[in-house]
Amino acid sequence: MIGIEGISKRFGDNEVVKDMSLTVKDGELLVLLGASGSGKSTVLRMVAGLISPDKGRVLLDGADITRSSPRERNFGYVFQNYSIFPSMTVAENVEFGLKIRKKPPEERQRQRQRLLEMVGLEGLGERYASQLSGGQLQRVALARSLAYNPRVLLLDEPFGALDAKTRIHLRQAVRNVIRQVNVTTIMVTHDQDEAFEMADRVAILNEGRIDQLGRPSEIYYHPITYFTANFVGEINFFAGTVTRVVREGCEIELAGGIRVFRRGAYPFAPGMPVRYGVRPEQMTISLLEPKSHENGISGIIEKNLFLGDITRYAIRLSDARLLDVRILNYLFMDGMAMPYDLNEEVWLIWSQGSGIILADV
Amino acid sequence: MRRLVVLLAAVAGGLAVVLWTVWPWLPLAKNRQSRTMVIYGFAIVEKTLTKSIFPAFQKKWKERTGEDLEIISSFGGSGTMTNQLIMGVPAEVAILSTELDMQRLYRSGVLKTESWKRLPYGGVMNRTPFIILVRPGNPKGIRDFDDLAKRGVRIVHPDPLVSGAANWAIMAEYGAALRKPGAKEAQGKALLLGIWRNVVSQAGSGRAARTQFENGFGDALITYEQDIIATTEDHVSTQEAVYPRSTILSEHTVTPIDKHIKPHQRELIQAFLDFLWSDEAQMLFVQDGFRSVKERLNGANPRFGVITDPFLIDDFGGWGEAKRNIIDRIWKDEVLKELKS
Amino acid sequence: MKSNDMAGQKVTSFLPAGFLLVVMLPLMILPLAAVFIYALQEGPKTFMATLTTRDALFALRFSVIIAFATAAVNVVLGTYAAYVLSKTRFPGREQLGIILNLPVAIPNVVVGTSLLLLWGPIGILGKFLEPLGIQPMFTAFGVLLAHIFVTFPYMVGAVKPVLDDLPVTYEEAAYTIGASRRQTFYHVVFPALRGGIITGALLTFAHSLGEFGATVMVSGNLRLQTQTAPLYIFSQFEGGNIAAANSVAAILAVISFFLFSLILYWNRKRESKKAR
Numbered sequence: 001m002i003g004i005e006g007i008s009k010r011f012g013d014n015e016v017v018k019d020m021s022l023t024v025k026d027g028e029l030l031v032l033l034g035a036s037g038s039g040k041s042t043v044l045r046m047v048a049g050l051i052s053p054d055k056g057r058v059l060l061d062g063a064d065i066t067r068s069s070p071r072e073r074n075f076g077y078v079f080q081n082y083s084i085f086p087s088m089t090v091a092e093n094v095e096f097g098l099k100i101r102k103k104p105p106e107e108r109q110r111q112r113q114r115l116l117e118m119v120g121l122e123g124l125g126e127r128y129a130s131q132l133s134g135g136q137l138q139r140v141a142l143a144r145s146l147a148y149n150p151r152v153l154l155l156d157e158p159f160g161a162l163d164a165k166t167r168i169h170l171r172q173a174v175r176n177v178i179r180q181v182n183v184t185t186i187m188v189t190h191d192q193d194e195a196f197e198m199a200d201r202v203a204i205l206n207e208g209r210i211d212q213l214g215r216p217s218e219i220y221y222h223p224i225t226y227f228t229a230n231f232v233g234e235i236n237f238f239a240g241t242v243t244r245v246v247r248e249g250c251e252i253e254l255a256g257g258i259r260v261f262r263r264g265a266y267p268f269a270p271g272m273p274v275r276y277g278v279r280p281e282q283m284t285i286s287l288l289e290p291k292s293h294e295n296g297i298s299g300i301i302e303k304n305l306f307l308g309d310i311t312r313y314a315i316r317l318s319d320a321r322l323l324d325v326r327i328l329n330y331l332f333m334d335g336m337a338m339p340y341d342l343n344e345e346v347w348l349i350w351s352q353g354s355g356i357i358l359a360d361v
Numbered sequence: 362m363r364r365l366v367v368l369l370a371a372v373a374g375g376l377a378v379v380l381w382t383v384w385p386w387l388p389l390a391k392n393r394q395s396r397t398m399v400i401y402g403f404a405i406v407e408k409t410l411t412k413s414i415f416p417a418f419q420k421k422w423k424e425r426t427g428e429d430l431e432i433i434s435s436f437g438g439s440g441t442m443t444n445q446l447i448m449g450v451p452a453e454v455a456i457l458s459t460e461l462d463m464q465r466l467y468r469s470g471v472l473k474t475e476s477w478k479r480l481p482y483g484g485v486m487n488r489t490p491f492i493i494l495v496r497p498g499n500p501k502g503i504r505d506f507d508d509l510a511k512r513g514v515r516i517v518h519p520d521p522l523v524s525g526a527a528n529w530a531i532m533a534e535y536g537a538a539l540r541k542p543g544a545k546e547a548q549g550k551a552l553l554l555g556i557w558r559n560v561v562s563q564a565g566s567g568r569a570a571r572t573q574f575e576n577g578f579g580d581a582l583i584t585y586e587q588d589i590i591a592t593t594e595d596h597v598s599t600q601e602a603v604y605p606r607s608t609i610l611s612e613h614t615v616t617p618i619d620k621h622i623k624p625h626q627r628e629l630i631q632a633f634l635d636f637l638w639s640d641e642a643q644m645l646f647v648q649d650g651f652r653s654v655k656e657r658l659n660g661a662n663p664r665f666g667v668i669t670d671p672f673l674i675d676d677f678g679g680w681g682e683a684k685r686n687i688i689d690r691i692w693k694d695e696v697l698k699e700l701k702s
Numbered sequence: 703m704k705s706n707d708m709a710g711q712k713v714t715s716f717l718p719a720g721f722l723l724v725v726m727l728p729l730m731i732l733p734l735a736a737v738f739i740y741a742l743q744e745g746p747k748t749f750m751a752t753l754t755t756r757d758a759l760f761a762l763r764f765s766v767i768i769a770f771a772t773a774a775v776n777v778v779l780g781t782y783a784a785y786v787l788s789k790t791r792f793p794g795r796e797q798l799g800i801i802l803n804l805p806v807a808i809p810n811v812v813v814g815t816s817l818l819l820l821w822g823p824i825g826i827l828g829k830f831l832e833p834l835g836i837q838p839m840f841t842a843f844g845v846l847l848a849h850i851f852v853t854f855p856y857m858v859g860a861v862k863p864v865l866d867d868l869p870v871t872y873e874e875a876a877y878t879i880g881a882s883r884r885q886t887f888y889h890v891v892f893p894a895l896r897g898g899i900i901t902g903a904l905l906t907f908a909h910s911l912g913e914f915g916a917t918v919m920v921s922g923n924l925r926l927q928t929q930t931a932p933l934y935i936f937s938q939f940e941g942g943n944i945a946a947a948n949s950v951a952a953i954l955a956v957i958s959f960f961l962f963s964l965i966l967y968w969n970r971k972r973e974s975k976k977a978r
Contacts, residue, residue, distance in 0.1 A: 050874050070877040077878035083871040087893030096889070097879040141875075148880065382766045399924065407941055435923040436937065449823030449832075450840050450922040568940045575942065592942065 001026050002047065002152060002184065007056030009042050016042045018208040019056070024152075029178060029185045033195040034205030035231075040188045043205075044154050047186060048077050060151065073152075076145030076183075080157040082137040084129040090116070090140050091125035097148035115143035118177055135166040142174060146181060153178065155187035159194060171197055192232055196220075204228045226275065226358055235277040235356065236323050242272045252276050252357065256319040260295040261352045273360040280326040282354040285313065285340060286347045296349045299323065301342055313340070315348060323348065396422075397431045398629055399621075401452035403439035403525055404568035405585055406486075406613060409649040410434065410456070417645060418636050422629070430629070438566030439525030446471050446618070453622050453630055456486065456615050458525020458567070460680040463614050477616035481638045485612040487651035489587040490668050491533035493603040494574060501580050505605045506537045509581055510555025517579035518560045519570040521688065526567025529611040530583040531692050532683060536672055540607040546691070553696045574600065585611065590650030590664050607670035610652065737955055741948035752946040753953065760926050761934035762953060768842065768930060769910040772849040773903045779850070780857025780906075781899055785891075787858070788865035789873075803855045810852050814919025817848055840922035845930065848916040853906040860902030861895055868894050897972040901965050908961045911954060 004022040008015065017039040024030045032040040045051045047058055049070040057066045065073055084093050091112055092099075098108040116122050119139040129137060138158055145153060158174065159167040175198050178185050189195050195202050196216040204211040204219060204227070212219055212228045223229035229237075240260075244251040249263040252274060260276060268274065290296025302322065303314035308329075315323045325348060327339075340346060402410055415432045422430045435442070435450075439458035446455055447469045457463060463484070466472045477484030495503050501514050509516060519527035531553065538544055538552040561579055564570035567588065574582040575592075582600075589602050615637060617630050636642050643653040647662050659665060677683040723731075742749050752758060787799050805813055821828045822839045831837065838844050868891070876886040914932040921928035923937065931950050938947035 048878055050877065070874075071880045071882065074880065075878060077875065079871045079875060081869060081871055083869065083875040085872065085875075085890055085893075087890075087896075096876075096881075100880045100885060144879065154878075378766070379770075382763050382770075385760075385763065397927075399927075401922075404940060431926065433924045433927040435925060435929070437923065437940070445922055447824070448818050448839075448919075449825075449828070449837075450924075451823075451837065452922075566940065568942070572940060572942050 001059075001061055002186070003057075003059035003062075004043070004047070005057045005059065007043070007046060007053040007058065009039070009046060009051070009053050016208055017046070017053070020208070020210060021056075022203060022210065022213070024184060024186060026184055027182050029175075029187065029198060029200045031195040031199035031202045032186065032188045032205055033190070033192060033202050033232075035190055037207075038205040039208040040190075040205045041156055044156055044186060044188045047152070048075055048154050049073050050077075074148070074150055076148075076150035076153045078138070078141045078145050078153070078155045078158045080160040082129075082134070082141045082161075084132075084137050084140050084144075086129045088128075089125060090121065090127050090129075090132070093129075093140055094125075094143045094147050096144060101148060111147050112143075115147050118146075118180065119143045120173065133166075134162050135170050138162070138170060139173070142177060146177070146183070150183065153183045153185040155185065157189055158187065159191070160189070167194070174198070204231060206231075221356070223356060223358075229277055229356055229358065233279055234324060235279050237275050237277040239360070240274055240276045242268045242270050242274055245270060249352065250357075254297075256317065256321075258297050260355065262355045262357055263352050266357060268357075268359070275358045275360050277356040277358070278350055278354065279356075280312070280324045281310075281328075283323075283325045283348045283350045285315075285325060285327060286349050289347055290349045293352055294349050295352055295355070296347050297323075298345060298347050301340055301344050301346060304340070304342065315346070396428045396629065397433055398454070398626070398633065399452045400432060400434045400454045400456065401442050401446060401450060402434060402436045402456040403442055403458040403613070404436050404566045405458070405489075405526065405588055406456055406651075407434075407436035407568075408591060409646060409651065410436075413645040413649060414637070414642055417641065418633055421636065422632065425632070438519070438523045438569070440523035441565065444523075451621050452618055453626060454615065454617055454633065456613060458611070458613060459528055460484075460612070460614050460674070461528060461684050462525060463616055464681065466616070466618075471618060471620070472616060473619060476619060477614050480615060480634060482654045484614040484616055485654055486615045486637055487643070487646045487653060488610045488612050489585045489651050490604075490608050490610050490666075490671060491529055491583055492586050492589070492608060492666065493605060494582040494584055494589060494600045495603055496580060497601050499601055499603065503581055503603055505603075506534050506552060506556070506608075509534075509559060509583075510552060511559075514559045514581055515561045515579045516556065516559045517562045517564065517570050517574045517582045518557075519567050520563040520565060521692070524564070524566045524570075526570070526585065526611075527563075528684075528688060529585075529609060531688060532674060532677065533583065533605075533609040535687055535691070536609050536677065537605055537607045540670055540672060549687075550691050550695060553692055554699060557692075557696055557700055586652075586666065587650035590662070602666065604666040604668055606668075607672065608668055610671050610673055612674065613651075734955060737948050737951045740944055741952040744945055748945060749949050749952075752943075752949040755946070757925050757929070757934060758946065758950055761929050761931045762950065764842070764929065765911055765931040765954075768845055768849055769907045771846050772853055772910040773907040775846070775850050776853055776857040776906045777899055777903050780854060780902060781861050781895065783854075784858045784861035784865055788862050789870075802858055805852050806855045810848075810913065810915030810917075811919060812915075813851055814848055814916035817844070817851065817916070817920050821847070839920050840924065840928060842928060844920040845917055845928055848920045849910045849913055852913055852916050853909045856905040856909055857902040860905060861898040864895055864898035865891075897968060900968055904961050904965045904968075908958050911957060911961075 002024040004020060006019050006021055007017060008019050009017040020043060032043060034040040042051070046053050049068055053066065057064050059065065060073070085096070088096065094112045094115055095108045098111060112125065113122070116125060119142055121136060121139050121143065124132070124136070132140065159171055162170060171194055187198060199216060201214060202216055202219050203213045206227050211225050212223060219228060219232055223232065229235055238254040240252040240254040242250055243253045243259065245266065245268055249261055250266050250268055251259055251261050253259050254276060297317060299315035299317045301313055302316045305312040310326045310328055313325045313327065315325055317323060411434065419430045419432065422428060439462050442455070443457060443462040443465050446452060446466055455466065460477070463472070463477050467475055493503060493506070493509065495501065501508070501511070503509060503514065508514070518530065521527035521531060534556055535549040535553055538549040541548065562573055564573055567584060570582060571584055571588055571592070573579070586602070615634065617634060622630050638654070640655070640658065643655055643658050644661065647653050647658050650662065650664065652659050652665065674680055674683055677687065783802060787795060818839055819825050821831070821844070823829070823832045823837060828837070828839065838847060872890050872894070873886050876890045881889065912932055913930070914936065917930050918933055918936070921930065921933065923929055923933050929937070931954055935947045935951050
């Protein structure tokens with residue numbers, strides 16, 4: 001179990017990490033998700049012992065390791081640029097940690113074979129870094145950092161330098177390997193898909209602080225801050241006021257006079273200003289008016305964008321706002337490129353069970 | 362396989378170079394010198410010393426003591442060598458072109474006493490007159506120093522700031538004018554002015570000036586008679602010597618540098634100094650074109666030219682006075698300034 | 703690099719090469735040729751005879767030894783300096799880098815003179831050493847000191863760019879894997895620097911072989927004791943022994959040609975390894 005207790009780090013005038021606390025459970029894969037400059041890599045480097053925090057402690061199973069050297073921590077670290085030693089073969093790279101630990105050659109060889117097999121590189125042990133692709137290099141890096149059975153695995157934007165296809169393929173492979181060896185892992189990324197695919201839990205970082213920490217679905221459907229709601233996925237936000245609170249849910253009047261209903265218990269009182277958001281894929285387009293158990297708003301199709309699996313529409317509302325809507329193209333048929341025409345007046349309809357309400361502060 | 366051969370060849374080649382390089386320092390070599398002596402000399406005497414005097418003395422010393430003597434030496438412009446000596450080069454004997462440089466050594470503390478004066482002939486090892494070297498056939502019609510001041514003569518001259526030869530040459534030029542009946546300082550200065558107007562190159566030493574001239578630069582060079590005699594022996598002559606009516610006999614001075622001489626070296630250094638004034642050594646000088654301080658030996662070299670009116674630096678009150686009054690005041694402060702303006 | 707395949711193709715054309723040759727002929731090639739012409743002018747016998755005199759042999763040997771020693775010292779010192787300059791941050795780092803490069807720009811004679819004024823018998827520090835019988839100037843050690851000083855920038859210049867280009871993550875990777883600083887340098891940094899160090903050592907060696915200005919000051923130009931090959935050449939030239947001077951000069955030219963070919967070969971090998 002890794003604990004981070006109130007750590008801060010300052011580079012010059014810039015406080016990159018601000019009083020951050022976090023716990024990672026044994027065997028868990030935690031992803032720090034944030035934009036560049038959010039301090040996510042700095043946190044990871046402090047956990048690794050490559051830099052030391054100005055304030056706060058890093059704990060491993062309750063023991064303070066804040067001042068321990070990387071050598072004493074026995075962690076594995078995978079870099080975005082792979083950092084495979086160019087003067088060594090793949091095999092020598094993977095065995096490096098064991099060599100440093102003065103393990104006997106037979107053990108080194110056995111471990112190396114096992115790991116190269118696990119990352120899918122059997123038979124490439126005699127190659128040099130210059131003879132491998134980026135994806136292969138990152139597999140070597142993973143094998144190298146797991147070879148000495150690290151207490152914790154740290155992944156620093158491990159797929160950041162790869163092309164899109166390789167990235168998707170490799171993250172599944174890495175995920176499987178991590179599951180297989182069951183090592184406690186912290187990964188840093190700016191890519192939400194990557195985070196959601198890999199993570200048991202995700203921490204959203206914003207300017208050196210944790211905005212929200214939770215399972216991916218929690219983060220997505222129940223963001224507790226405006227930042228997280230916007231940062232993860234896409235969302236249409238409306239300013240609004242609570243008009244009615246009943247046992248089944250609450251009614252909100254959006255700017256423009258339209259009323260929507262959200263089922264569920266909310267601690268609001270009528271008259272409170274709120275923000276109400278709907279994700280684009282939660283809405284559908286219809287020529288029919290919404291039913292009583294649905295929310296709806298009408299507008300004119302101003303733009304449509306065919307993206308293959310989905311079509312994105314920009315809908316102009318009566319108050320001149322543009323809404324983003326995504327429709328799965330499951331109705332697509334020959335000779336019918338778009339189910340709806342430009343400038344057609346339509347209804348946007350979504351369930352009263354979806355929608356995100358944030359107290360407007 | 363081929364790589365291995367190449368590698369082996371490279372290693373073997375490298376080892377061979379290293380072995381060749383350090384060979385003389387390997388303890389198995391039998392030619393280890395037991396005794397060394399360090400001598401600093403000015404350029405012109407280099408050849409005679411290294412080719413004749415040193416081997417003769419080494420032989421003598423071996424006969425006397427059975428020791429192999431190694432002589433470490435360095436040669437260059439007299440002024441340069443003097444500067445190096447002042448910087449602290451650990452030479453045991455210095456042979457310089459002028460007494461002037463000896464005085465500099467004394468003033469800077471390298472010499473504790475005017476030690477050259479306690480040697481025979483006031484430390485003067487040999488002499489040679491300054492004469493004029495011109496191109497074959499003397500196309501510019503140069504007969505005496507006066508002719509050097511003529512328009513269109515290009516003169517190669519060593520640099521008086523670092524070269525002893527250059528100082529001697531200035532004294533020869535100035536002195537020749539003054540030796541004429543009724544001549545005064547004004548005539549001397551006029552000749553210097555005329556000659557220096559024609560100087561096209563200033564070399565760092567008498568030797569370097571000679572090398573430049575030999576390679577075809579300039580019409581005339583004022584240089585040691587010895588240099589001409591010694592070098593025209595083994596070179597096809599591209600030049601011709603002109604003997605002025607009146608010129609200076611330069612005197613080359615020797616001194617031991619007592620503070621660099623360790624007690625166990627004293628006997629050796631004394632023996633070397635004694636040898637320099639022996640008839641044997643003086644004859645070697647004469648053979649190489651230097652005029653001996655012992656007049657009777659000078660008949661031995663038929664190539665010495667006739668100088669009607671030779672003079673010495675003492676005729677101008679010695680180097681101290683000549684330097685102050687003629688080199689510094691007349692040449693540097695007056696002639697050079699007038700030429701520049 | 704795939705998209706660059708075409709752009710990277712070099713055009714085969716003799717015109718620019720011809721022009722370069724015409725320009726370089728009087729500038730470099732003819733003077734170099736003159737060295738060999740004068741050296742061999744009086745026949746190979748004279749050439750060999752002038753080379754095998756005691757003075758010439760000593761000067762060549764002494765130069766080679768000094769060059770080896772200079773390269774050896776600078777490999778350690780220069781690499782260390784490059785490491786400190788590249789991998790550590792401290793106030794005055796850039797200024798120090800500039801100062802270390804100064805010997806390239808200031809005349810070597812000035813370097814020699816300043817060494818003399820520091821360590822010579824009348825120098826600032828030498829003054830106190832002299833009574834103790836310690837005299838670094840006018841000895842082989844003094845020559846070595848001057849050569850180390852003068853060639854130092856070439857070593858740093860060869861190693862530092864390689865270090866600058868080496869991402870810090872290579873070292874960090876080694877640390878996280880559990881390597882100590884020493885192990886990291888030995889297993890990770892040093893192998894990456896090997897090419898730069900070899901190039902630097904060869905450059906240092908070549909520059910030391912040809913060094914004149916500083917050597918003439920600090921050596922005292924003592925034949926059979928501190929006279930290096932370039933000093934010998936200059937003395938012989940001054941003494942009018944053109945053939946003797948050019949024989950040794952020709953040998954130096956051949957050694958330099960060989961050394962720079964080696965540097966070129968080494969760099970090319972490194973490049974191709976990188977590109978693979």
